[in-house]
Amino acid sequence: MLMIPLLVLLSLLDPVSPRAPCAPGQACDPRHRRDAGGRGGVYEHLGGAPRRRKLYCATKYHLQIHPNGRIDGSLEENNPFSIMEITAVDVGVVAIKGIFSGRYLAMNDKGRLYASEVFNKECEFVERIHELGYNTYASRHHSTEQPSPPGGGGGKRRASAKRQWYVSINGKGRPRRGFKTRSTDKASLFLPRVLGNKDHEMVRRLRDSQSPHHHAHHHTGRGERRRRRHRARKGRRPDD
Template identity: 25%
Template sequence: MRPVPYGLSYLFLHIFTFCYYAQVTNQSPPNFTQHVSEQSKVTDRVSRRLVRIYQLYSRTSGKHVQILPNKKINAMAEDGDVHAKLIVETDTFGSRVRIRGAETGFYICMNKRGKLIGKKNGQGRDCIFTEIVLENNYTALKNARYEGWYMAFTRRGRPRKGSRTRQHQREVHFMKRLPKGQQPPTQATIGLLTSFTTPSIKGLSGQDAHLNTEEQKPMNC
């Protein structure tokens, strides 16, 4: 068997090196958008949980969403009503949240018929909503379990079934507002709030950071 000429071996080596380099460089870069989408569908147990306090002003009723002691939910509360104060907890890497009443401790959830109900345990996906900031600066809240179903209220403040809702409808549009009389925290106060403590039913403790600092206007999350 005759040995392969040196020049031919050198040529084969160059071809192999070129093919390998081309294969490596042609690999597609990581799809960050896809990664964010996947992470936004599972509960984030790694990052610090972001907690905010605000009211949800209904575009149709002109009142605020409230969770009553009998677990009923409507949009008939006046600005500053004790049952209109909501504690909003992030659930995922993205914009999915759990919403509970600061006074009653009940979470806003949606059952299989699309009806809004209050629950003491809000760990299910039926109690998770995706915050969607719309072009008109209002916020829509889409249920995580029932795709395409939104939190919505009629002009009289009564809950509207999720199966009858669409994102463009006024009934699903809300504005986030700080509770009446609550002042945005100062920068110095925020600097002192470095640790997270699970909020009590009556409100948040002094250790809860990350309170939204915009007042009486839409808050983009």
């Protein structure tokens, strides 16, 4: 009779073993992560390398971050300022950075979107997946405090007394103030689009232009060509 190893037998009986909660400061298996509100939404994309996407709003504009710090929407399909790098900074929380502007999307305490040169807490957004593949991005640290109903209430009621402020681009391509937004508004729904061939080519050129090796190789090659031409001219010089 064949003997089945104990570990194999256990794996057959329990293919998905329960895992202990993630310890502070340690990376978790993204398959076991839930959204920041603990509502059970599975986020397969958390952790690992940043995602490069274009955030296409339901109002038909691509979110874009300009080098001068302006935030707005673009109708262009291949606009370099619409190419974002989305990185998980916590469970269900992301940072959104414009690759070509080098700035982070942020929302201040007045609900205004701006582009920050450095990462700070206002650059953190709670990402939630909605129907039809659209996502919402709510400020992690700024929201509207709603007054508690008369007569008090239980802990659950007090916990839900905040209204989130969302990243939102209206029908004219302009950002909306966070306290005027709702998660159900078209202006707050974004479809993370994968990059096309032209987008990848723009990113590749940007990466090459920023590479020190590329610059060194370019200048070295140009200097070597000059030296070769100089030696060739000396070789053709007639004898005295």
